Amino acid sequence: MILNTPDEQDATGPVKDIYDADLNSLGYVPSHTKAMAINPEAYQAFQALIRATVANMNLRRYELVTLAAAQAIGSTHCRLAHGVKSLKVFSADQLAAIGRDYRSAGLEPAEVAMMEYAEKLSTDAAAMTDEDTLALRKHGFSDREIMDITLAATARNFLSRTLLALNVELDVPPSLDENLQEALLAPLQER
Template structure:
């Protein structure tokens, strides 16, 4: 990454809070955090968007959408970070995460969860080809209008964040707390 990022020792305001969160959790500041700290207002707006989306769909659906979109985009940063977040938040256990990272259609998820992941993948790879039929699949799975919009926003938000990191060539940090099996499974979509 060729951009100069704010140094931790001189960070103030939202940047200081971003860095402190990483240091408190893992003892260091992630490279992706430093990249996003160049525009702390945009990062804060992204966080606000996520906080507005999650209540209607819940943390499990949010993480499933995020993992599906990150895998479709090819974002190791977001696959690793959100794999760990899903584990730590208790919304997915390790064996389930390994199975869904390798093949969501055969991971034992309920049909509504599979539909959500399929929707996020299509939004991330062929958004221009989406039709009402894609949203209808979510409606048929039991999601409300608000939830359909928020699932869409969650996948689109992941596209924004993941693609920014990829476009800036941000190096991927090792994410503490993930076993080798989980890391390999999470990164498996990148080798398909």
């Protein structure tokens, strides 16, 4: 990335707050955080959208939608970062299976439908019709849940596409073991 990102030791105000949050939760400040901190207000608005979406959605659903959207976009940044976050709700083996092929990972049919929706939204949103929404409704999702699934996927598109467009350096989270990293990136490398 050719844009200059704020250094950790020079960060003040909202940038320092953003960096401190990552230092507290991850132990380091990833390059994607540094890139987004160039416009801290926009990044904080993005984080507020995520909090508002996850508040109604459970973390498992949010991470599944995020992983599907990131895969569809081709975002290694988000597949790896959310691979680590997904370990809060999945075992490493289950997450590896989801990373390789969510359709055969033993997920509930509603979860697969939700991921397919996020994937289509991320690859060809203009081709989506009422049938895509009805498919979720047939799996028992309420209007609010459908909206939250949509917001989670579109939010991932926003962040992932921003990082890809700016050619932000890829961070491999230090806590992510090699086998899980391979499983999360395999579908992206097959493209």
